[in-house]
Amino acid sequence: MEVSNRLIDLQNITKIYGETEVLSDINLYIRKNEFLTLLGPSGCGKTTTLRIIGGFEYPTKGRVIFDGKDITNDPPYKRRVNTVFQKYALFPHLNVYDNIAFGLRIAKMDKKQIALKVGKMLELVNLQGYEKRSVDSLSGGQQQRIAIARALVNEPEVLLLDEPLAALDLKLRKGMQLELKRMQQALGITFVFVTHDQEEALTMSDTIAVMRDGKIHQIDTPKHIYDEPKSAYIANFIGESNIIRGTMIQDELVHFCGQDFVCVDSGFDKNEEVDVLIRPEDLHIVGTDVAQLTGLVKSVLFKGVHYEMIIEAGGFEWKVHSTVMAPEGSQVGLSVIPFDIHIMRVEKEESDPGGEE
Amino acid sequence: MNLSPFGIGLIVFSGVLFVFLIAYGFKVHHGMHRSIFSSPYTVWMILFTVVPLFLIGYYAFTDVNGKFTLENFANFWDSNREMKRQLIGMGFSLEEMGMTARGSVNVDTLVYSLKMAFGCTVICLLLGYPAALLIADRKFKLGPTIIILFIIPMWMNFLLRTIAWMSLLEDNGLINSLMTRLGLPKLKLMYNTRAVLLGMVYNYLPFMVFPIYNALSKQDVRLSEAAQDLGANNFLTFWRVVFPLSMPGIVSGITMVFMPSVTTFFIPRVLGGGNTEMFGDLIERTFLTADNWNVGSALSLLMMVLILMSISLLRKVDPEGEGGSFV
Numbered sequence: 184m185e186v187s188n189r190l191i192d193l194q195n196i197t198k199i200y201g202e203t204e205v206l207s208d209i210n211l212y213i214r215k216n217e218f219l220t221l222l223g224p225s226g227c228g229k230t231t232t233l234r235i236i237g238g239f240e241y242p243t244k245g246r247v248i249f250d251g252k253d254i255t256n257d258p259p260y261k262r263r264v265n266t267v268f269q270k271y272a273l274f275p276h277l278n279v280y281d282n283i284a285f286g287l288r289i290a291k292m293d294k295k296q297i298a299l300k301v302g303k304m305l306e307l308v309n310l311q312g313y314e315k316r317s318v319d320s321l322s323g324g325q326q327q328r329i330a331i332a333r334a335l336v337n338e339p340e341v342l343l344l345d346e347p348l349a350a351l352d353l354k355l356r357k358g359m360q361l362e363l364k365r366m367q368q369a370l371g372i373t374f375v376f377v378t379h380d381q382e383e384a385l386t387m388s389d390t391i392a393v394m395r396d397g398k399i400h401q402i403d404t405p406k407h408i409y410d411e412p413k414s415a416y417i418a419n420f421i422g423e424s425n426i427i428r429g430t431m432i433q434d435e436l437v438h439f440c441g442q443d444f445v446c447v448d449s450g451f452d453k454n455e456e457v458d459v460l461i462r463p464e465d466l467h468i469v470g471t472d473v474a475q476l477t478g479l480v481k482s483v484l485f486k487g488v489h490y491e492m493i494i495e496a497g498g499f500e501w502k503v504h505s506t507v508m509a510p511e512g513s514q515v516g517l518s519v520i521p522f523d524i525h526i527m528r529v530e531k532e533e534s535d536p537g538g539e540e
Numbered sequence: 541m542n543l544s545p546f547g548i549g550l551i552v553f554s555g556v557l558f559v560f561l562i563a564y565g566f567k568v569h570h571g572m573h574r575s576i577f578s579s580p581y582t583v584w585m586i587l588f589t590v591v592p593l594f595l596i597g598y599y600a601f602t603d604v605n606g607k608f609t610l611e612n613f614a615n616f617w618d619s620n621r622e623m624k625r626q627l628i629g630m631g632f633s634l635e636e637m638g639m640t641a642r643g644s645v646n647v648d649t650l651v652y653s654l655k656m657a658f659g660c661t662v663i664c665l666l667l668g669y670p671a672a673l674l675i676a677d678r679k680f681k682l683g684p685t686i687i688i689l690f691i692i693p694m695w696m697n698f699l700l701r702t703i704a705w706m707s708l709l710e711d712n713g714l715i716n717s718l719m720t721r722l723g724l725p726k727l728k729l730m731y732n733t734r735a736v737l738l739g740m741v742y743n744y745l746p747f748m749v750f751p752i753y754n755a756l757s758k759q760d761v762r763l764s765e766a767a768q769d770l771g772a773n774n775f776l777t778f779w780r781v782v783f784p785l786s787m788p789g790i791v792s793g794i795t796m797v798f799m800p801s802v803t804t805f806f807i808p809r810v811l812g813g814g815n816t817e818m819f820g821d822l823i824e825r826t827f828l829t830a831d832n833w834n835v836g837s838a839l840s841l842l843m844m845v846l847i848l849m850s851i852s853l854l855r856k857v858d859p860e861g862e863g864g865s866f867v
Contacts, residue, residue, distance in 0.1 A: 239765050259768040266769045272762035276784045285780070286770035337770065 189248075190215045190373055191236060191341060196245035198231055198397075205231050206397045209245070213341070213375060218367050220376045222384040223394035224420070229377045230269075230345055232394070236375060237266050237343050250340070260289075264341040265334035269349065271326045273318040279305075279329055280314035286337040304332040307366065324355045335366070341373045348383065360386050381421045385409065393417050414530050415458045422462060425501050429459040429526075437526055440476060440497025444519075448526035458527040463491070463504040465523035474516020476501075480509045554586040599837035612838035619643035622835075646822065646839065653819035656733070657801035660740040661748075664797045665790070667741070668748035672789075673782075675749070676756035687753075690746050702739050702810050709735060709811070731813035739807040747796040755789025756782070791854050799847055819843060 191213040198206040206228045213219050221229035234240040235247060238259035247255045254262060265286070273282050283304055287297045305311050308328035318326060327347060334342055344363075348356045364387050367374045378384055384391050385405045392402040401413040412418035415426045429439030434449035439459050451457060471477045478496025489504045496517055509515045562579060603609045615621050620643030624634055634640050675683040693701055708714045709729040716726045729735060759782065767777040805820030817825075823843065826836035 237769060239768075258773075259765065260771045260773050264769075266766070268762050268766060270760075270762065272760065272766040274763060274766070274781060274785075276781075276787075285767070285772075289771040289776060289780075333766075333770070 188214050190217075190250060191375075192248035193232070193236070194246045194248065196232070196235060196242045196247070198228070198235065198240065199243045204397055206235075206242070209397075209399055211392060211399060211402070213373060216371050216373055218364070218374045218376065218387060218389045220378060220384040220388040220391045221394055222378060222381060222391050222420075223400075224379055227394040228397040229379075229394050233266075233343050233345055233375060233377050236341070237264055238262050263339055264343055265337050265339035266343040266345065267327075267330045267334050267347045269345045269347065271330040271347075273326055273330060273333070275318060277318070278314065279310070279316050279318060279321070282318060282329060283333045283336050285333065290337070300336055301332075304336045307335070308332045323350050324359070327351060327359065331363075331366070335370065335372070339372065341375060342367075344374060344376045346377055346379070348378070349380075356383070363387065385421070393420065411525065412460065412527065414527055415460070416530065418458075418460045418525070418527065423502060423504075425461045425463065425466070425499075427459050427461075427499050428529075429457050431455045431457050431526065435521075437524065440499060442475065442497070444475070444524055445521045446524040446526060447521055448524075451526065451528075456529055458529055460525040460527060461501075461519055461523060463502040464489070465519055466494075466501055466503045466505075467518050468492075468503065468505050468507060468509050469516045469518045471514060471516040474518055476517045477514065478517065480511050480513050480515055483508060483511050554591050558583055558586055596837045596840050599833050600841045603834060612834045613842075615835045616646045616838055616842060617642070619645040622832075649817055649822045650819050650842075652816070653802050653804070656737065656740065656804070656818060657798050659737055660744060660801045661794055661798045663737070663741050664745050664748040665794065668745055668793065669752055669790070672749050672752035672756055676753050676759075678761070690749060694746060698743055699806060701743065702807050705735075705739055705742065705811060706730070709738075730811060731815060733812065733816055736808045736812040736816050736818075739811045740801055740804055743807065744797045744801060747800070748793040751792040751796060752786060752789040755786045755792075759785055787857070791857050795851060795854050798850060802847065803843060 189212040193209055193211045196206055196209040196211075197204065209228075209232060211232070221232055223229045231240060235242050238254075238257055238261075241256060245255075246253055249262065249264075274285065277285070280301055283301045284297050287300060292300075301314070302311075305313060308331060310325060310328055310332070313321070313325070313329075318329065321329065327350075330347070347363075348359050351359060360383060363374070363376075366372075376384075376387065385408075388405055390402065391405055391408050393400045393408065395416060401408060401417050403411075408417065409422055412421060418424045418426060427439050429437045431451040431454065432438050432443060433453060434451075435446055437444050437446050437448075437457065437459060476496040478494045478501070481493045481495050481500065484491040486504075489506050490508045492503045492505065492509060494501045494503050494509075494515060494517060501517065503517070558579075561582065562576065600612055601608055601610070603611060611621075618624075620639070620641075623643075624639060627634065627637070627639065671686075674680055675686050677683065706713070710716065711726060711728075711730070713729070715729060719726055763781055763785070764777050767781045768774075772780060803820040804818050805824050808816045808818045808821055819839070823836055823839045826832050826839060830836075
């Protein structure tokens with residue numbers, strides 16, 4: 184990646200509160216027009232990272248570079264970024280119009296132009312005619328959109344969003360996800376989005392940075408993160424997964440459940456202990472005669488699009504997603520193609536995976 | 541005090557009212573209800589607030605013989621009225637004696653009280669707002685300590701606190717003996733309007749600080765951050781967001797300082813030495829020294845109307861009375 188394409192560059196950011204290290208040596212760059220998501224469980228430091236970009240916190244160590252300039256110690260009002268806060272933080276003493284016009288008035292723009300811009304913004308967020316309403320009279324979804332309009336009207340180069348959809352119900356959240364993605368593409372603004380919702384991250388982002396304990400664990404496109412998680416932790420956090428301990432016999436051959444399986448990964452030591460990931464939708468229910476593993480169906484749950492079955496085979500309880508149901512108590516065969524077997528290096532310390540989901 | 545049949549009637553009436561209230565509670569709630577627990581308080585309120593209020597109204601509109609009159613209010617306007625009436629009754633001519641002029645003591649005292657209360661409120665606001673701002677600042681570690689320092693003196697009776705100021709301000713008090721030690725001339729600190737104002741501000745300042753502090757500390761920090769995020773520097777953040785949102789606290793602070801300020805008594809007498817009588821002292825003097833319950837009641841009633849008017853005026857600024865939640 185060319186340096187000039189980096190709009191925001193976080194260099195060796197460390198943040199210490201008292202004696203707790205919230206962020207340890209974060210290095211992260213954000214490209215122009217990128218939709219980057221900071222994903223992780225609560226307490227992983229994702230919000231702190233966002234607040235450092237916004238200027239609400241200053242790093243204990245490290246530098247924040249914005250468009251080639253060091254802005255590490257600049258206060259928020261000097262930065263060309265705007266924020267959509269978690270609980271919106273709309274000004275309760277101002278009506279919708281005055282809330283959106285706040286930044287423009289500070290910038291001393293003339294009245295006609297303010298009126299024009301605010302009108303356009305209300306159109307963008309689909310709330311025309313709400314100018315005179317008090318913000319308290321709006322629903323959560325509407326407040327959310329006003330908060331976005333209030334930030335976007337200033338035409339920031341970067342929009343920071345701190346779990347902006349967390350307070351909305353599922354249906355509204357899905358709608359807003361698409362809406363936000365549409366706005367980002369239409370306006371050509373860089374978005375830095377914080378969430379603990381992996382599905383939201385997968386849907387919206389160009390790039391996802393998975394954070395854990397104040398470190399960036401993996402940074403990649405949503406597809407790569409899902410398909411090639413770097414560790415069992417990420418595999419567990421993003422999507423559902425079966426993770427089993429195995430041994431690498433040689434390149435492209437792994438041993439688990441007492442059998443050898445052909446896979447596509449290489450570059451591991453001979454007989455290295457590894458984590459094997461197979462996504463529930465990659466396990467196929469087949470006849471016992473052609474199966475790689477055979478087992479007993481222990482439970483069946485209907486999930487709408489698919490059935491979720493727990494199948495005990497080879498001494499492991501496999502989670503299987505399939506549109507075909509195998510009845511509880513029946514004997515079935517399982518197969519998986521080599522491409523869907525993902526080999527990951529074992530993490531040094533085994534800690535509780537997953538988040539608050 | 542000689543209670544007229546009217547007064548006794550009032551007490552009987554309040555007793556009946558009380559019984560009725562409880563009976564009504566039983567009827568509405570089909571038996572005993574939690575509201576019954578409020579009855580001791582209700583009785584207390586009726587006996588010591590409602591009944592005295594009616595009595596004040598009764599005295600204000602009657603003369604010594606218990607007959608209806610507006611004379612007491614006329615007395616407020618012309619404080620010499622009673623004297624003039626007696627002189628005329630003795631056969632003197634007011635013109636000849638040069639006694640026609642209106643006695644303006646009562647009105648003047650009221651105006652002086654209002655001025656003092658206004659001054660005290662303004663000073664309290666000017667001192668109290670920055671203090672509240674500082675205490676409410678989360679980064680300011682001494683905040684809780686300062687709150688305690690504000691509260692501790694309030695555990696003491698305000699008469700004692702005021703008298704304590706005497707030993708500081710006296711001609712041979714702490715400040716002046718320090719001045720002498722330093723070879724500076726003594727200062728005339730007591731027995732003037734400034735000393736009274738000082739005593740008032742000292743006594744009422746916490747009532748300004750706490751409601752404002754309360755309003756400020758309840759404010760979401762995110763709102764200030766949002767303002768900063770939208771380009772407002774520290775001053776604009778304060779002016780456009782923090783200050784307007786603390787308005788309920790200011791209104792409630794002003795109410796809580798202005799009301800007791802207008803009715804201040806004792807402080808002017810101790811620190812002002814009688815040169816600076818305020819309306820509270822006048823009422824007290826009318827009741828206890830002049831022993832004129834009728835005029836005293838009329839003055840109290842006027843005071844009450846004035847206070848109610850100023851409250852309702854403030855209510856218009858802060859209809860929800862949010863800032864008042866401290867009280």
